[in-house]
Amino acid sequence: MESKSCAARSTAVTKDRPDATFRSDAADLVTQLSPTPKTKPDVVDFGTVFTDHMLTVEWNANEGWQSPLIRPFGNLSLHPACSALHYGVQLFEGLKVYRGNDGRLRLFRPILNMSRMAKSAERACLPAFDQSELLECIRRLIEIDQDWVPHSDSAGLYIRPTFIGTEPSLGVRKPAHALLYVILCHAGSYFDTEVRALSLWADPKYTRAWKGGTGDCKMGGNYGGTLFAQYEAGSCGCQQVLWLYGEDHQITEAGTMNIFLHWINEDGDEELATPPLDGIILPGVTRLSILELTKKWEEVKVSERYVTMGQLCSALQQQRLMEMFGSGTACRICPVGSVVYQGKHLELPCQEKHSLSSRIATELADIQVSRLTRARTIATSTF
Numbered sequence: 211m212e213s214k215s216c217a218a219r220s221t222a223v224t225k226d227r228p229d230a231t232f233r234s235d236a237a238d239l240v241t242q243l244s245p246t247p248k249t250k251p252d253v254v255d256f257g258t259v260f261t262d263h264m265l266t267v268e269w270n271a272n273e274g275w276q277s278p279l280i281r282p283f284g285n286l287s288l289h290p291a292c293s294a295l296h297y298g299v300q301l302f303e304g305l306k307v308y309r310g311n312d313g314r315l316r317l318f319r320p321i322l323n324m325s326r327m328a329k330s331a332e333r334a335c336l337p338a339f340d341q342s343e344l345l346e347c348i349r350r351l352i353e354i355d356q357d358w359v360p361h362s363d364s365a366g367l368y369i370r371p372t373f374i375g376t377e378p379s380l381g382v383r384k385p386a387h388a389l390l391y392v393i394l395c396h397a398g399s400y401f402d403t404e405v406r407a408l409s410l411w412a413d414p415k416y417t418r419a420w421k422g423g424t425g426d427c428k429m430g431g432n433y434g435g436t437l438f439a440q441y442e443a444g445s446c447g448c449q450q451v452l453w454l455y456g457e458d459h460q461i462t463e464a465g466t467m468n469i470f471l472h473w474i475n476e477d478g479d480e481e482l483a484t485p486p487l488d489g490i491i492l493p494g495v496t497r498l499s500i501l502e503l504t505k506k507w508e509e510v511k512v513s514e515r516y517v518t519m520g521q522l523c524s525a526l527q528q529q530r531l532m533e534m535f536g537s538g539t540a541c542r543i544c545p546v547g548s549v550v551y552q553g554k555h556l557e558l559p560c561q562e563k564h565s566l567s568s569r570i571a572t573e574l575a576d577i578q579v580s581r582l583t584r585a586r587t588i589a590t591s592t593f
Contacts, residue, residue, distance in 0.1 A: 238277065239277070239350060241280045244263060258395070259396045262282065264392060264394075280347075283393065288376060292375070293376065299375030300372070301327065301334050304369070306578075322495045347392070352394070355394055366397055369394055370393050371391075407546060410465075418436060418453040418462065419462070423489070439451050460518050463485075467537055467541055469534070472510070473532055475511070479511045494537060496539060504570070523551075531558065533558070533561065543571035
């Protein structure tokens with residue numbers, strides 16, 4: 211099957227027919243354009259204004275993947291017993307498309323998002339899909355709604371692929387029906403604040419993820435379960451939660467971000483450290499890009515290692531901490547200015563200019579909009 215056909219595909223095996231193989235016969239993408247395009251606002255909150263169209267692809271165990279459909283943005287029709295609603299059989303991805311200085315559109319490392327989505331789908335017992343076919347369908351969707359991509363060096367259009375089990379039954383089992391859909395939205399400021407550096411609340415009584423769980427997959431339950439702690443953080447005057455794990459209070463993530471520390475470590479080495487991918491950390495695309503960039507520079511030691519709150523407090527007391535920052539597709543690079551931990555308000559050093567995080571942010575932005583002309587190891591997908 212040719213990649214430009216936009217037809218998702220998978221192999222399904224039924225209990226009654228263990229050798230039965232099903233593939234989608236629908237090779238062509240179907241497009242239904244909206245007759246009433248929306249007015250595009252100038253400034254919006256993150257994830258509140260959506261483009262004119264969406265992509266939907268249905269799957270069932272008997273017939274496999276159906277023909278992909280681009281249609282006007284609108285509500286979905288779901289059975290009241292839908293397994294995504296009752297048992298959280300669902301997942302999503304997040305990536306952005308940017309408009310370069312040359313006017314061309316660029317997706318930032320989309321293959322990594324497709325790969326992570328496939329891993330999450332396997333963990334959720336949702337059907338496999340052809341990653342290149344889905345990506346080609348997303349390209350076609352973006353081309354139709356390309357006027358929504360901002361003419362900006364600092365903003366992009368957010369892409370939200372979503373995969374849900376639509377099994378019309380209350381039985382707790384692997385779904386025989388599923389829906390994969392993609393929506394696009396304006397990506398305004400992710401954090402509702404004018405303050406550049408975030409304040410974090412660290413309390414070990416709440417845990418975002420645990421060994422053997424789904425913390426390394428992008429599932430909705432990983433986020434919905436954090437809301438209570440998020441609002442408690444707000445009541446303590448903080449904007450986000452710094453998630454801790456274990457009796458030694460290991461630092462794992464901050465809000466929905468991967469976390470980085472730039473410091474002089476215990477051995478006297480200048481180091482950029484981030485927690486390792488041990489099953490409770492989401493393998494962020496921005497996280498990986500930061501690691502690859504900084505390793506290429508060969509200026510500081512770059513480590514994936516455990517860091518505890520005790521080590522952070524010691525580094526602060528000994529003035530070894532240079533900065534702490536979070537990373538993610540939605541927030542990009544976000545410095546951390548303070549942490550509330552065990553009744554103490556820890557002020558962290560935070561420089562807006564000439565810091566490692568600001569240099570990383572600039573380099574990533576240059577790559578995303580193709581301002582860099584020299585060869586680079588991190589590539590975008592251009593169309």
